[in-house]
Amino acid sequence: MGCTVSSPDNQQLNNDSLSNGEADPFLNSKKANDIIDQQLMMNYKKERTQIKLLLLGTGESGKSTVLKQLQLLHHGGFSHKERTQYTQVIWADAIQSMKILIVQARRLGIELQCDDPIKYPQLFQCKKTVLNAKALDMIDAQKAGGSDFMNEYVLKYSERSEKKRQNKSTGKIHSFIAEDKTEAISEAEKEEDDADDDDEEDNDDNTFGDSKHETSSSGLGRNTMDENTYQQKRTVLANAIKTLWEQDLGIQQCFDRSNEFQLEGSAEYYFENIKNFSRIDYLASDVDILKGRIKTSGITETNFQINSREFKVLDAGGQRSERRKWIHCFEGITCVLFVVAVSEYDQMLFEDEKVNRMHESLLLFDRLCNSQWFSNTPFIIFFNKIDIFQEKIGKSPIRKYFPEYQGGSNDVNQGIKYFESLFASINRTNRPVYMHRTCATDTKSMKFILNAVTDLIIQQNLKKSGLF
Numbered sequence: 045m046g047c048t049v050s051s052p053d054n055q056q057l058n059n060d061s062l063s064n065g066e067a068d069p070f071l072n073s074k075k076a077n078d079i080i081d082q083q084l085m086m087n088y089k090k091e092r093t094q095i096k097l098l099l100l101g102t103g104e105s106g107k108s109t110v111l112k113q114l115q116l117l118h119h120g121g122f123s124h125k126e127r128t129q130y131t132q133v134i135w136a137d138a139i140q141s142m143k144i145l146i147v148q149a150r151r152l153g154i155e156l157q158c159d160d161p162i163k164y165p166q167l168f169q170c171k172k173t174v175l176n177a178k179a180l181d182m183i184d185a186q187k188a189g190g191s192d193f194m195n196e197y198v199l200k201y202s203e204r205s206e207k208k209r210q211n212k213s214t215g216k217i218h219s220f221i222a223e224d225k226t227e228a229i230s231e232a233e234k235e236e237d238d239a240d241d242d243d244e245e246d247n248d249d250n251t252f253g254d255s256k257h258e259t260s261s262s263g264l265g266r267n268t269m270d271e272n273t274y275q276q277k278r279t280v281l282a283n284a285i286k287t288l289w290e291q292d293l294g295i296q297q298c299f300d301r302s303n304e305f306q307l308e309g310s311a312e313y314y315f316e317n318i319k320n321f322s323r324i325d326y327l328a329s330d331v332d333i334l335k336g337r338i339k340t341s342g343i344t345e346t347n348f349q350i351n352s353r354e355f356k357v358l359d360a361g362g363q364r365s366e367r368r369k370w371i372h373c374f375e376g377i378t379c380v381l382f383v384v385a386v387s388e389y390d391q392m393l394f395e396d397e398k399v400n401r402m403h404e405s406l407l408l409f410d411r412l413c414n415s416q417w418f419s420n421t422p423f424i425i426f427f428n429k430i431d432i433f434q435e436k437i438g439k440s441p442i443r444k445y446f447p448e449y450q451g452g453s454n455d456v457n458q459g460i461k462y463f464e465s466l467f468a469s470i471n472r473t474n475r476p477v478y479m480h481r482t483c484a485t486d487t488k489s490m491k492f493i494l495n496a497v498t499d500l501i502i503q504q505n506l507k508k509s510g511l512f
């Protein structure tokens with residue numbers, strides 16, 4: 045009946061097993077509990093000592109570029125996969141950027157020399173080459189990021205998408221930061237679902253420019269050509285882009301007015317280096333990757349070991365439709381690094397061309413800095429893109445967009461100071477906001493600034509945890 049007779053041999057065996065703990069269910073579960081407790085304690089200690097740095101700011105302000113600099117400083121640089129991806133993306137963006145300049149010149153009533161076949165036959169031919177080029181046939185879309193790249197490409201370059209992204213951008217800049225966390229999360233989840241539904245519809249959209257059915261292409265053109273023909277086509281296209289860029293005065297004029305429409309911030313760099321990007325064996329350099337742009341979707345997490353401390357850096361997509369996801373990463377943040385593109389005082393949002401980018405950044409900062417979520421969290425602001433700011437302020441007066449600006453129209457220092465004071469005046473808490481002027485694409489200056497910033501965060505964190 046299930047009883048066992050305990051023989052002396054049996055008893056010895058049982059005693060041995062018990063002493064090994066193999067057959068004792070209580071001892072076994074205690075062991076398992078101990079392991080879980082140990083793990084929890086380790087996680088708890090790690091959580092307590094790990095520094096969580098959150099990169100926030102509007103779209104295109106330079107958050108991911110700051111992350112890339114951290115990668116160069118503390119992660120041994122970029123992987124082969126990243127280099128391959130940026131090589132493809134930049135080449136496609138370079139082609140589209142030149143198309144945009146041609147089309148926008150017409151919209152703005154700027155006369156293009158390449159529109160005159162009699163006086164400028166060579167430029168006319170170059171224009172035809174560019175407008176007929178299908179960027180997706182000129183790249184390996186899979187290497188460029190597959191379906192993520194394709195969706196992004198359509199959203200960026202389709203005229204129809206311009207309206208769609210405006211609709212998607214609800215204008216509800218504040219929705220992500222409702223003080224009631226549960227309400228905000230459920231709202232975020234609902235809106236995220238809606239956004240996903242929209243994405244699917246985007247796939248059959250047409251592309252900006254003369255190549256009407258470009259996005260229906262799967263980038264297969266590259267596979268149907270032999271290598272020599274493919275390289276030849278790319279070389280011809282690169283020469284056309286370079287010639288238009290260097291010789292057509294209308295293109296230059298249009299570029300000077302690029303704050304009036306959406307153009308890649310690094311378009312000039314792409315055109316200047318177009319021959320590199322056209323080579324099929326070319327692999328993006330560190331600088332290319334820093335200059336290249338891949339919009340962040342969602343939130344990425346990267347771990348670093350900095351001065352023997354664990355850092356987790358969270359990089360959030362900054363466009364309006366991305367911000368509803370932010371709420372998911374607000375917990376346990378050690379420091380917020382807010383990035384402002386100071387050069388964008390005269391530009392409109394990609395997602396809503398009626399809204400000034402600097403105004404959006406100020407509003408966003410107001411909501412974040414004065415929110416209960418971050419009442420004990422230090423804020424650092426990077427006033428970024430100072431290189432573009434320097435070049436631009438002489439040509440595009442700050443006063444035109446910020447009439448209360450009293451500083452000199454060519455004075456870079458006064459100009460940045462003005463924006464710094466606007467941001468400082470928004471801070472209604474009694475904690476300080478640290479500010480730095482940055483050019484996130486410049487590795488040398490960023491090394492210095494990022495070292496100072498990470499030191500400051502470590503010090504602050506030690507003080508806060510009572511370890512210092």
Ligand SMILES: Nc1nc2c(ncn2[C@@H]2O[C@H](COP(=O)(O)OP(=O)(O)OP(=O)(O)O)[C@@H](O)[C@H]2O)c(=O)[nH]1
Nearest residue numbers: 104105106107108109334335337340362429483484
């Ligand atoms: N010239 C110049 N370009 C910069 C600077 N910082 C960033 N950029 C460029 O600006 C573009 C956008 O930068 P990202 O780092 O992708 O911007 P982001 O804030 O991560 O954008 P989202 O992911 O959409 O939120 C890239 O092409 C960068 O190379 C800068 O200081 N100077």
Ligand SMILES: [Mg+2]
Nearest residue numbers: 107108339340
């Ligand atoms: Mg980004």
